[in-house]
Amino acid sequence: GAGVSQSPSNKVTEKGKDVELRCDPISGHTALYWYRQSLGQGLEFLIYFQGNSAPDKSGLPSDRFSAERTGGSVSTLTIQRTQQEDSAVYLCASSQEGSYGYTFGSGTRLTVV
Amino acid sequence: EDQVTQSPEALRLQEGESSSLNCSYTVSGLRGLFWYRQDPGKGPEFLFTLYSAGEEKEKERLKATLTKKESFLHITAPKPEDSATYLCAVQPGGSNYKLTFGKGTLLTVNP
Numbered sequence: 001g002a003g004v005s006q007s008p009s010n011k012v013t014e015k016g017k018d019v020e021l022r023c024d025p026i027s028g029h030t031a032l033y034w035y036r037q038s039l040g041q042g043l044e045f046l047i048y049f050q051g052n053s054a055p056d057k058s059g060l061p062s063d064r065f066s067a068e069r070t071g072g073s074v075s076t077l078t079i080q081r082t083q084q085e086d087s088a089v090y091l092c093a094s095s096q097e098g099s100y101g102y103t104f105g106s107g108t109r110l111t112v113v
Numbered sequence: 114e115d116q117v118t119q120s121p122e123a124l125r126l127q128e129g130e131s132s133s134l135n136c137s138y139t140v141s142g143l144r145g146l147f148w149y150r151q152d153p154g155k156g157p158e159f160l161f162t163l164y165s166a167g168e169e170k171e172k173e174r175l176k177a178t179l180t181k182k183e184s185f186l187h188i189t190a191p192k193p194e195d196s197a198t199y200l201c202a203v204q205p206g207g208s209n210y211k212l213t214f215g216k217g218t219l220l221t222v223n224p
């Protein structure tokens with residue numbers, strides 16, 4: 001596609017429910033990243049996928065968070081047993097291997113009530 | 114620990130009033146410093162990458178400069194459409210992908 005596509009754009013969920021956030025990167029981009037943007041905070045790195053290499057999961061805040069990338073393309077970020085502190089905008093980005101410039105999607109705004 | 118501090122947190126300018134945004138950083142070996150623009154409800158949009166002290170890059174009314182401790186984003190004769198949050202990020206030498214972001218500067222340009 002022309003850009004990075006994320007869905008849904010907004011998600012309201014009840015505390016304790018599981019949610020899935022989807023990211024469709026730019027075609028041909030081998031690297032995919034998830035970041036989280038909380039109110040008043042800088043973007044926080046969550047996870048990085050590069051081709052067939054093992055992902056860097058070092059930024060995932062707890063074992064309730066997981067992510068996968070199927071076929072080197074679409075990625076899903078799953079948050080289990082959501083908590084109110086999980087409320088944030090979850091941003092996905094992609095880039096070509098070796099490129100320093102990420103292209104971000106518009107994000108999914110997650111609200112846990 | 115890598116840190117990025119942006120100042121001011123918010124800046125209001127009149128159209129045509131030039132100013133600068135600051136990004137101070139501490140990082141274990143700088144691989145690159147990035148500037149992004151973020152409009153409300155959108156993801157960050159890439160503006161510039163700077164790699165070494167003394168480097169400058171320009172795009173329309175924006176010019177980014179880099180020293181060993183900070184970067185400036187100079188805005189010359191801004192227009193209302195330049196209103197946005199400007200984000201600075203650093204990539205440490207030990208990583209070829211992970212960025213550490215500052216909290217951003219919210220710029221408002223009044224007509």
